[in-house]
Amino acid sequence: MQRTKLVPMLAAIAAAFTLGTSHAQVKVGLILPMTGQQASTGKQIEAAVKLYMQQKGDTVAGKKIELIVKDDGAVPDNTKRIAQELIVNDKVNFIAGFGVTPAALAAAPLATQAKVPLIVMAAGTSIITERSPYIVRTSFTLAQSSVIIADWAAKNGIKKVVTLVSDYAPGADAQKSFSERFVKAGGTVAAELKVPLAVPDFSPVLQRARDEKPDALFVFVPSGQGGTFVKQFIERGLDKAGIRLIGPGDVTDDDLLNGMGDQVIGTVTAHMYSAVHPSPTNKAFVDAFRKANNNLRPNFMAVGGYDGMHLIYEALKKTNGSTDGDALIGAMKGMAWESPRGPISIDPETRDIVQNIYIRKVEKVGGELYNVEFATVNAVKDPVKAEKK
Ligand code: PHB
Numbered sequence: 001m002q003r004t005k006l007v008p009m010l011a012a013i014a015a016a017f018t019l020g021t022s023h024a025q026v027k028v029g030l031i032l033p034m035t036g037q038q039a040s041t042g043k044q045i046e047a048a049v050k051l052y053m054q055q056k057g058d059t060v061a062g063k064k065i066e067l068i069v070k071d072d073g074a075v076p077d078n079t080k081r082i083a084q085e086l087i088v089n090d091k092v093n094f095i096a097g098f099g100v101t102p103a104a105l106a107a108a109p110l111a112t113q114a115k116v117p118l119i120v121m122a123a124g125t126s127i128i129t130e131r132s133p134y135i136v137r138t139s140f141t142l143a144q145s146s147v148i149i150a151d152w153a154a155k156n157g158i159k160k161v162v163t164l165v166s167d168y169a170p171g172a173d174a175q176k177s178f179s180e181r182f183v184k185a186g187g188t189v190a191a192e193l194k195v196p197l198a199v200p201d202f203s204p205v206l207q208r209a210r211d212e213k214p215d216a217l218f219v220f221v222p223s224g225q226g227g228t229f230v231k232q233f234i235e236r237g238l239d240k241a242g243i244r245l246i247g248p249g250d251v252t253d254d255d256l257l258n259g260m261g262d263q264v265i266g267t268v269t270a271h272m273y274s275a276v277h278p279s280p281t282n283k284a285f286v287d288a289f290r291k292a293n294n295n296l297r298p299n300f301m302a303v304g305g306y307d308g309m310h311l312i313y314e315a316l317k318k319t320n321g322s323t324d325g326d327a328l329i330g331a332m333k334g335m336a337w338e339s340p341r342g343p344i345s346i347d348p349e350t351r352d353i354v355q356n357i358y359i360r361k362v363e364k365v366g367g368e369l370y371n372v373e374f375a376t377v378n379a380v381k382d383p384v385k386a387e388k389k
Contacts, residue, residue: 025063026093026323028312029086031079031107032122033099034071037198040224040255041099041122042071045305047293049096049121052309055288060313061321068092074099076106083107087114093323094119096308099301100222101125101169108132115325117315117332121308122223122301125169126384129352134325136332136351138311138344139304140272141382142170142220143177145248148357148377149218149270150178153246154185158216161187161246162209165220167194174220174248177383182218190214200225202232209243210236216244219251223301227256234263244268249371252362254299258369265369267362272355273300273341274371285340298340307339311346343379352382 030049032042046069058065068090072078079098086092087110095111096119098104104123108131111118120128120137129135153161163178165171171194179189190212193205200221209217217238221229230252233245245251245264249271252264275286275297285306289298311332316323318331329351336345344355357380360371 027066028094029092030069030097031072031082032097033074036073038074038099041301044302045121048302048305049309051292052306060316063321076102079103080106083110098123104128117328119308121304126382137353138308142174143383144380145270146174146178147181147383149246150181152359154187160214161216161218162191162212162214163218164193166197168197171220178218206236216246219247223253226251226253230260254297264362270357270359273303276370281338282340303341350385354379354381
């Protein structure tokens with residue numbers, strides 16, 4: 001009796017020992033909105049991170065990578081509690097993800113306290129990277145695209161604009177950077193409108209915008225809301241009234257674009273990623289992503305996640321597998337690589353992303369709606385930080 005018990009016990013101890021030495025030497029806590037309004041962002045980023053690990057293997061610099069995915073529902077109190085648990089209990093070496101700005105801001109002080117790198121794969125408010133020296137961003141800032149669409153509008157016969165943004169930090173960034181740049185170029189901003197983030201009712205603001213008779217409506221809504229917005233824009237006849245829809249590319253999100261209907265054809269936006277970005281790297285990425293995810297089209301959030309994982313892998317290679325937070329952040333500063341979106345780098349001074357911003361027009365390609373890039377502004381730094389210097 002005793003003997004039969006002892007053998008499995010020894011086997012269990014041996015297994016635990018083997019696991020203990022070869023398993024999970026580096027832990028990455030991925031905090032994403034997997035439920036709620038921002039769930040599409042969570043789904044896209046998780047899929048991209050897993051694709052990266054599947055393609056590159058789960059061992060880096062001799063260390064096994066373990067991914068721990070947690071759902072914060074984009075609620076900052078949850079993000080903070082989850083980040084704390086991941087750092088204290090699971091002893092993760094990185095926290096990553098962050099589907100919305102308030103989530104990234106809530107976790108920032110914990111990154112500083114624990115000296116754990118925090119990789120922002122989605123959120124886009126300029127200030128985020130200034131909240132901790134341990135934050136590095138692979139997504140984008142709203143200002144990067146907003147100033148470029150302002151320049152394009154001013155040069156393309158658009159004189160009077162109404163702006164309409166989701167009423168929280170990235171919306172404020174988009175509105176401010178667009179308006180300042182557009183007015184400087186001689187344009188007029190007739191009204192600056194806002195809609196609540198959580199339950200956006202676009203009808204009163206669309207009516208107000210229509211009454212102003214602008215040449216264009218500049219819009220920022222976060223990824224996931226573009227479909228509802230465009231539907232109401234068309235239902236209320238703003239397109240037929242000759243009002244052009246412009247903005248950062250969140251509104252013509254690749255995740256939803258193909259379901260928006262042909263009325264959206266011709267919409268011009270500025271953004272860092274389109275699923276039809278014409279490069280071999282992107283084609284390989286889109287093909288592999290679709291194959292692994294039931295033909296889902298990757299959007300700009302997926303690319304932020306894919307590149308965030310690349311940043312983690314390459315930083316670990318540079319530190320020879322050391323998980324010292326300062327060494328990892330040092331390794332990330334100035335890193336440059338070819339992303340599915342094009343060439344990108346991490347600004348060594350700000351730890352923010354430097355990337356091309358493309359001007360795109362919605363067109364039908366092979367029977368599907370896509371954002372087709374027609375002009376490129378190279379190596380754009382976050383304009384908000386550039387202005388502060
Ligand atoms: C943000 O909360 O920073 C955010 C979320 C979704 C976007 C852009 C920015 O599409």
